[in-house]
Amino acid sequence: MTKTEFKPEQHKKYFRRSLELLPTESAVFDCSRLTILYFVLVGLDILDGLDLLTDEYKKDIIEWVYRLQLVPSETVPIYKCGFMGSTTVIHLQSHSGCEKYCESNVAMTYMALCVLITLGDDLSRVNKSAVLQGVASLQKADGSFKSNYEYGESDLRFVYCSLAVCIILNDLSGINVDKAVQFISNCFNYDGAFGQNPGTESHGGSTYCAIASLSLLNKLNDVLDNSKLKILERWAINRQTNGFQGRPNKEPDTCYSFWIGATLSIMGSLDKINKEENKDFVLNNANLLTGGFSKDMDSIPDPMHTCLSLCGLSLIGMKNLNPINPALNITVRATNHLKEIQN
Template sequence: MHQVEFKPEQHKKYFRRSLDILPSESAMFDCSRLTILYFVLIGLDVLDGLDLLTEEHKRSIIEWVYGLQLVPSENVLDHKCGFMGSTTVIHLKNYPSCEKYCESNVAMTYMALCILITLGDDLSRLNKTAILQGVAALQKPDGSFKSNYEYGESDLRFVYCSLAVCFILNDSSLINVNNTIHFISKCLNYDGAFGQNPGTESHGGSTYCAIASLSLLNKLNDVINSKKLKILERWAVNRQINGFQGRPNKDPDTCYSFWIGATLRIIGSLDKINKEKNKDFVLNNANFLTGGFSKDMDSIPDPMHTCLSLCGLSLVEMEGLSPINPALNITERATNHLKQIQH
């Protein structure tokens, strides 16, 4: 496999088109359009391409995102506050008979906050108290978090999203941090990596969620001592074939250049991988007709794999890409903006 030319302008155009039109197979994501918007805007920011959007367009996106915020009302209880994923379902808050379907999702709340920060919003229109109460209501006695209040599944993905929301809002006083750290530690396996729940197979995505969560809490050393760190490092480095696989005996996938790469960056071991092989793999999965990146050579591009491919390339210092914050998965530029509005 040889390294092909990196063409950032094509990927900017891919993201710009994705804000206006997507193929019909994307209709299944209508209820979580916020997810697509997140990957498009983070990806554009990594490409230093937000200037493709006019200030009016940015304001309209910000207004749309705030329109997804659920605040306490006659039909919305405190424990369901936060952000929903789409205007497809937000109107249900006006119909009492549909109240049970009208609730936030902590992953959508995390993505909404990242979008607002990336577009330079000051977060002054957030109902922070309601959001934090909504997050706290999702915590289970074992320290994990559900995705949403009614029937939500719980695992490390939603632990990460919950802690990221608390980090962004600079307040974790309503959650039991010690229980969460204990839950994360129970997800650690003998091979040094983490499963989504205790007793489940180690995976690159859940390992990232665990390590990023501990990093946001500044508690990494409380769970991962130097011996465990070496075992984790070996597991993560061994996921590289040319690109990275999510778990042993699986094909490599471009998104794990971020999930595994960010994990290794956080623990200070990214220098142990073959960066050139990883670049080759990711760049060879770019589509130079439409722009964008796919998971592998047998797939078509999508916003998620395009964004995470670029984030993975940023981690290995691909020329022309903005540096990212590996624990929040936003750019350092956006992180600096967050720091300014937190003080």
């Protein structure tokens, strides 16, 4: 047995166990449990492991996700509609009597829709009008989107989530697409990549959000001409040491095998990396005993890095992994289901 052996069954068990039990340090994510659920289910789908969950269990998960949906009411204005990150927020509200706790978050709304699609739901119980109006209310004058209406920060992460929600729900009519595209363009830097906001340092995560957003809108070549695409390609390829780093002079991290890998995949440039070195780096950060992947050798596995490690391995054609849609970050199988329910 070598350290780089791929043990998919161990990773399936890791994900399955993560649905029931997490380490104490995960308590800080209690108000965003939906994030963990998203990474677990997408990861299981890549491993072709959703059959580990019974139909009844899947139904329970779907019902839990729908409990997170905020719809218009006397106490919930339209601009707060969408999905929250956890039922913990509901409990806080019910015990305090304070409505301010109940507010959607566009990243949670994106992940909720991805979870439902991955589990085969038809989205018929999603209040699409309210969700879309909630997203529209988050767009700022500069074209960017806030994470949530009250005090939400705004940057390319939430531009991507907002656009992905509209694409999934098949309706871009409520937002100003031209302004969103202009904001993305304004985040482009001299080095060829994108910062989270105009004038900020280029980063692998924000660059993915920019390229994936433009791809979803079919606007990539409208914003980046051949010269800019070549500079971006060079920047992204140069993020590989053995694995990929998020910024120059940083240590590699398994999650960037997806963020950078998906960026290059969307651009049609993934074959220009050293796939074997990337594969070895990712596999060397797997825990062969418990399953799961960590960000580096000094860390413990977590659902996010496990999922994104598998996404990165899937992108480079690793055997026995389902292919993913690099722009939506769900499997091709789930994407095909989405297309069926959109028709």
